Amino acid sequence: MKGDGALIQVKGLIKYFPVLAGVLKRKVADIKAVDGVSFDIRHGETLGLVGESGCGKTTVGRCILRLHEITSGQIFFEQRGITQLKGEQLRCMRRDMQLIFQDPYASLNPRMTAGDIICEPLLVHNMVRGNEYRAKVAELMKMVELDPRMEDRCPHEFSGGQRQRIGIARALATRPKFIVCDEPVSALDVSIQAQIISLLMRLKKELALTYLFIAHDLSVVRHISDRVAVMYLGKIVEITDSDELYANPLHPYTRALLSAVPIPDPKIDRQRKRILLSGDVPSPLFPPSGCRFHTRCWLAKDICKESQPELRDIRSNHWVSCHLVV
Amino acid sequence: MGDRLLEVRNLKTYFYIKEGELRAVDELSYTVNKGQFVSLVGESGCGKSVSALSIMRLIPYPPGVIVGGEIIFDGKDLLRLKEEEMRSIRGNRIAMIFQEPMTSLNPVLTVGRQISEALETHRGLSNQDAIEEAIRLLKLVGIPDAERRVNDYPYQFSGGMQQRIMIAMAISCKPALLIADEPTTSVDVTVQAQLMELLNNLRKEFDTSVILITHNLGLVARYADYVNVMYAGRLVESGSIDAIYNQPSHPYTMGLIASVPRLDLQRKESLHVIEGTPPDLTRLPQNICAFASRCRFTLGKCIKAMPELEQMGENHFVACFRHNETKALAEAET
Numbered sequence: 278m279k280g281d282g283a284l285i286q287v288k289g290l291i292k293y294f295p296v297l298a299g300v301l302k303r304k305v306a307d308i309k310a311v312d313g314v315s316f317d318i319r320h321g322e323t324l325g326l327v328g329e330s331g332c333g334k335t336t337v338g339r340c341i342l343r344l345h346e347i348t349s350g351q352i353f354f355e356q357r358g359i360t361q362l363k364g365e366q367l368r369c370m371r372r373d374m375q376l377i378f379q380d381p382y383a384s385l386n387p388r389m390t391a392g393d394i395i396c397e398p399l400l401v402h403n404m405v406r407g408n409e410y411r412a413k414v415a416e417l418m419k420m421v422e423l424d425p426r427m428e429d430r431c432p433h434e435f436s437g438g439q440r441q442r443i444g445i446a447r448a449l450a451t452r453p454k455f456i457v458c459d460e461p462v463s464a465l466d467v468s469i470q471a472q473i474i475s476l477l478m479r480l481k482k483e484l485a486l487t488y489l490f491i492a493h494d495l496s497v498v499r500h501i502s503d504r505v506a507v508m509y510l511g512k513i514v515e516i517t518d519s520d521e522l523y524a525n526p527l528h529p530y531t532r533a534l535l536s537a538v539p540i541p542d543p544k545i546d547r548q549r550k551r552i553l554l555s556g557d558v559p560s561p562l563f564p565p566s567g568c569r570f571h572t573r574c575w576l577a578k579d580i581c582k583e584s585q586p587e588l589r590d591i592r593s594n595h596w597v598s599c600h601l602v603v
Numbered sequence: 604m605g606d607r608l609l610e611v612r613n614l615k616t617y618f619y620i621k622e623g624e625l626r627a628v629d630e631l632s633y634t635v636n637k638g639q640f641v642s643l644v645g646e647s648g649c650g651k652s653v654s655a656l657s658i659m660r661l662i663p664y665p666p667g668v669i670v671g672g673e674i675i676f677d678g679k680d681l682l683r684l685k686e687e688e689m690r691s692i693r694g695n696r697i698a699m700i701f702q703e704p705m706t707s708l709n710p711v712l713t714v715g716r717q718i719s720e721a722l723e724t725h726r727g728l729s730n731q732d733a734i735e736e737a738i739r740l741l742k743l744v745g746i747p748d749a750e751r752r753v754n755d756y757p758y759q760f761s762g763g764m765q766q767r768i769m770i771a772m773a774i775s776c777k778p779a780l781l782i783a784d785e786p787t788t789s790v791d792v793t794v795q796a797q798l799m800e801l802l803n804n805l806r807k808e809f810d811t812s813v814i815l816i817t818h819n820l821g822l823v824a825r826y827a828d829y830v831n832v833m834y835a836g837r838l839v840e841s842g843s844i845d846a847i848y849n850q851p852s853h854p855y856t857m858g859l860i861a862s863v864p865r866l867d868l869q870r871k872e873s874l875h876v877i878e879g880t881p882p883d884l885t886r887l888p889q890n891i892c893a894f895a896s897r898c899r900f901t902l903g904k905c906i907k908a909m910p911e912l913e914q915m916g917e918n919h920f921v922a923c924f925r926h927n928e929t930k931a932l933a934e935a936e937t
Contacts, residue, residue: 539821
């Protein structure tokens with residue numbers, strides 16, 4: 278995980294959310310949403326970030342975009358530290374980083390027209406003049422395969438897939454270099470899901486974008502990502518090339534996740550070995566000692582309860598954090 | 604298997620809204636045998652949930668009306684039963700699990716109370732016995748520390764646990780038919796695997812028939828015996844699990860299967876995409892194939908008449924004029 282060629286570098290990122298209680302709102306505990314995460318995203322790469330709900334994957338995305346104040350750690354964008362940026366500098370940087378949301382219903386203002394939603398970032402950043410406005414809307418709508426004649430319609434007049442296209446056009450408006458896609462297809466039907474994935478992949482090529490693709494569906498993540506990081510309770514447990522991760526998963530959690538995804542072919546699926554994890558993810562308020570996965574791991578030994586495994590490079594660029602992998 | 608439990612014949616459920624007549628389910632026919640695991644597949648708005656609610660006679664009126672058809676369950680037509688008779692079947696002989704446990708559980712009643720309610724109504728248990736039975740059921744569906752948690756409220760459980768409670772409630776009266784409407788769409792893959800295994804084990808234990816409503820073709824491949832594919836309110840293809848996955852013959856089924864990224868195959872540059880969006884059911888042109896506008900193989904006759912379901916194999920029916928050619932056409936394309 279060296280820094281050369283990296284667009285984004287995250288080093289030792291920690292984000293705790295305080296739990297406040299009592300009349301004086303004193304801090305009684307911390308929710309350890311992200312607890313020491315480091316990774317790079319290279320120029321033009323798609324990094325997939327997977328894990329169950331509550332593992333901190335969305336928080337990581339939001340920390341990179343500076344939508345959360347981080348507790349500690351460093352984040353670099355084009356080799357420049359961004360954790361301390363303020364005011365105008367922060368605003369300028371935000372042009373280069375955008376976000377696509379999960380829920381195409383909740384993330385669009387129902388009272389604005391599609392055209393205004395798409396161009397709002399341009400107004401915020403003073404990137405468009407009055408006479409160019411309509412041409413810009415049309416250009417962006419065409420880019421995401423929407424009919425520019427629909428610019429005066431409100432979100433409720435669009436289908437789920439079309440709304441997600443509006444969200445993508447809005448993210449593209451400022452010509453960003455980096456986009457965090459936070460579960461962009463989870464709320465969509467299968468056929469629409471395939472359309473949006475293809476659109477995202479085409480845009481990435483045409484506009485030389487870099488993605489952080491957050492999702493819990495491993496088959497989708499594998500399809501779109503060059504590298505994949507698996508998160509569990511605020512930590513990265515495995516990170517490697519997409520093909521390597523799926524051909525050769527090393528962490529028990531990754532193996533369990535993969536085996537939980539059924540394959541749409543009964544003959545092949547019947548032959549697969551299934552690993553069924555018991556229970557839910559423990560609370561990030563009181564994460565388990567040692568390896569955080571040991572409470573659900575079927576291979577756990579004594580050492581797993583006692584000491585925290587480090588993220589180690591097992592073979593060329595296949596990083597795993599597990600005591601039992603050698 | 605072989606004994607018929609449920610037969611839906613020419614079911615028509617229409618909604619009368621201000622845009623006009625919406626044919627949510629139109630001339631739908633399918634059967635469920637005893638102990639069979641049947642799946643109803645399709646995208647949102649294709650009528651799969653409405654068809655399930657029609658079986659339960661839970662279609663909100665107005666605007667919804669079951670205009671025609673028969674639903675034969677245990678030899679009786681459910682659509683002709685009086686409301687009281689239906690009430691003794693609903694939740695008792697036929698139970699349902701809904702998509703979002705958080706909105707289908709009552710937030711102000713303890714889970715024990717919610718499970719015992721059905722037991723008191725349908726099985727005539729006393730309050731005390733019903734609570735004990737509820738604890739037994741919670742243990743059965745894998746809720747740890749059931750004696751204490753029976754007094755908890757739904758919000759105190761995680762999404763996966765809430766869905767387990769829904770399952771406990773659904774199986775409390777040992778139903779002959781269990782309808783699961785997208786039971787795992789709001790949970791993680793690992794929890795999905797837990798819930799589906801639980802459901803499948805319980806079904807074997809109690810010899811219950813299951814109708815699984817889903818758009819996840821992976822789950823269907825893993826658990827179902829028989830698949831019904833719906834599009835725009837109608838059945839477009841149905842068949843045994845092997846027939847559907849080995850020889851999908853309706854272009855829509857083929858597209859659905861191909862548009863899922865697969866873990867076991869080499870990564871492809873592009874996914875197969877079904878162009879366009881599902882049709883607006885209020886403006887659905889009658890007497891033509893509803894899929895014609897999105898289909899790659901549309902011919903003149905596809906927009907002149909509606910294809911009927913035709914038998915292709917022993918357990919395989921397709922509603923497409925070109926069903927004998929589709930496989931060759933798709934192969935020629937790639």
